[in-house]
Amino acid sequence: MNTTPENNNKNNKTFQKMDLLSKYYDHLLTHKNWCFSLILLIVLGMPLLSNYWQNSPLIMGPESYYHLYHAQEISWDNFYYWPLNLLQKALPESTLILIPLILAVASVLIMLQLAKRIDLPEKLTFFFMALLISSPIFIFTSITLSAHSLFFFLVLSGFLLLTSRLKVFRYLSIILFALATFIDTFSSIFMLVLQATYFYYSHKEKVLTTICLMVTFSLTLFNYLVLQLPLQLGPFYPQRLLPELVSDLGGVGGIPLFTLLLAVIGVFMMWKEKKYHWTYLLLLVGIGAYIQNTHFIFLLALVIIFFATMGIIYLFKNQWSIETLQQFTALILILGLLFSTLTYLGRITNTGPSADEAKVLTWLKENVPEDQTIFSLPESSYYIEYFSNKRPLFEYQDSEREKDKVNLTQTLLTSTYASITFPLLEKNNLSMIYIAPKIKQTYPNDKGLLFLLKNERFKLVYSSEEAEVWVFK
């Protein structure tokens, strides 16, 4: 991946032939730090501002509340939540949004520094960063309390220290890599592949290589077998392979369709270059993990974005026979990526929870006995746990293990017959029902549970706009 200054100049000259965009490209390249800072400010600021104006909680997404809930009480089997526990106690809840923001900004700065240190070509760094920062999955990960944003920060910091000239720092990187193994097993495997590749190509000290890999490997095993960390965290959303991969298909995160197309080009073009074959291994690991659990999208997206970057470089490294077509293609790519990002920013604030949901769930905390189980959509389970401090029927990420509860939920939501619904509610001791706004959007109100709520055995005890709490007697 190292290039000489002469090669860099030659490639930059080729780019300069694209008169329409070349001067802007040069300007952006020169001021890329400012450019990325501005993009970060916009893509991270917009959703947060929107939530702020709507009085909705700044912290979004079920994963955020999953971590916040589990960090409330520390014991030996979740000791890795201790830093978050400290922060929760020391800071007001609304300020905790600073955690993912700081991690995101720090990650970007570390990446830029790392790119310089390992002599990555400027345009590779530029396009990779531009695609990454504007990708919906990065935006979403950066404005929610996501384990992957912490993992990303730790791994980048680890590599930054690993590439330091000082031996002490290089050995200190082991600590950061060790911390990163406490996310989940698949992420640790991903990191292992990265480390192994780095050591293979960089021919670093054998001792450091051995210790680093051994520590990572051992901790991964320990965390999986002893601490029983999951293979993968989540899922926190319904698993839909394509929509979660491609943000334009309505996923919670994902990458733009254009990025995917560029990545396909990159995959085909890079195959000829042996030095990039390790990225294909990473891609395979990523795809395998993603199919198993779509929550792996963030790490998979990093690999895809790398291929997309190479795709862009391949497309524009030489002048096309039809020069105008090359310029228009570049323009369409920019417009397409911009469009995907802006569309995503427009809908991401609906991720939840809304102010009304938070209000209703907080009411539950204050007015309902502690041992009460709350029935609602599985996706709301984390909000229920955190805001109301009550038990949901099951946590969404346990859907695979709790298939009977999943079926029960589906039956209760869709059955219009009291003779089916009432015995099920009684048998499972479900007397508190939280009707989230999503239930009203998804299910018709003239059928299923929403229809049965008209029965006298149900009583509305609290509501705020579209969020409601019903009691079943």
Next chain:
Amino acid sequence: MEKATRYWLTAIFILTLVTRLVLAFVIPNFTYESYFNLRQVEHIHDTGLPLYQDELSYNGRESRFLPFFHYLLAGFSFLMPLELVAKIIPNIFISLITILVYLISKKITNNDPASLISAFIAGFMPVLYFTNSFTVETLFLPLTLFAIYCFLNIPERKYLALYLVSFIVLSLTSTSTVLILIGFGIYTLLSYLEQKQIRNEEKELMLFSLFLFVWLQLLFFKKVLINEGIEFIWQNIPPQIIQSYFPEVSILQAVVLVSVVPFLAGLFVVYQSLFKVKSQRLFLLISLVIATTSLAWFSLLRFNFSLSFFGAILAILFASFYYDLAEYVSKTKFPWLRRYLLAITLSVLILTIVPLALSTAWKQDTPTNQEIAAFQWLEKNTPPGARVASTLPEGHLVTYYSKRPNFMDDQFSLIKNVKQRFMDLNTLYTTKFQTQALNILEENKVQYLVLTPSAKEKYGIEKMEYLTQPCFQKIYDLGTRIYSIKCNLEETMSI
């Protein structure tokens, strides 16, 4: 082009056009799905904008479609009445396929007789004989062939510009343009496997086409993609009827609709090109055939549409077959047969294709004048805003002729609970129980119910058992019956 060839080509074009126009005017009215497009063109004519917020369909809904076809026809509607435009212009578009097939065949074979025969086949391909269909496909098919022709002539600057224009128009006409892109992909793969170099201009055009198409679709269908995801391909069609839109590919049906001679000739040419001669020009056409077949096989493209496109390509491939056949005959012991080959071929084609084409045209599913009159009567004799229930295809007649909200039609995109709605519609026409019917009618705020002879035939019923007084008053009965709903269901007291 030689004078004689020009005359023959013009004759084929005129013969095709005249045949189509005669059929279009003799067969009454349009196919059911045409009325959606008629309404859109009318709206653009009146307001300049497509009807993306439709107050009548499903009693109010949002819809999304590519509007170029509708804008183009709206332009013509300023010159002549809309119904005349709808009969004449699409048939002109489809007839132009003869010229385009000739040009592409000539490019590939450089042989006039072979190319003229291809043009003749294209002019009478049974699957293309939807003379009363006012749909986007009537523009899409000739435009696609034009784009292919321009692509084959790419080194010339003029054709580059024409290709770009035609591709942009295609991307604004139909999402089926993806067919071309997949064809390009297969073409690239085939060339790579056969170690044939693709010209740089072709590669660049393919890339540009891909990105342009994706961008335009994202712009128009952003909301549909977010709501429906990848199922956007299947247009939210209710699962109960998806088989009729994406039926299992039937080879026999395909052979009948594209006619057996071009089908067999096409197979032969594909075999020759892929395994023996390996002509790169033919690779592109074969790639398009593979793309069409694959998409239809995997239910990603409507069967009828894929067959239309398939038929047009087969017509082109026939030129190559005829040319090879003529060359072969010349080398046999009976070279004198070559003199009669054209006549023999034409005779066989006329006997096998033309009757099938005419038969296909006659079998088009169009409403009768009597049925149309009933829907027109509704406009004059019912209050505006009164919702009317009819069968699924007739939903567009309700909105177009009656100018009333319908219960359901075949534009399913962005409609919630479409499966349930379709079940309810079927129940209305099949149930024996008045309470059940009244429940559905009341839930959906339907005030009038239409029972046409087509509906009776579709459901195999003579009458609907529950349509009795006092709840259902017959207000129209001239073959088609219209009922006014007079009752509501009330809750009974609980004991």
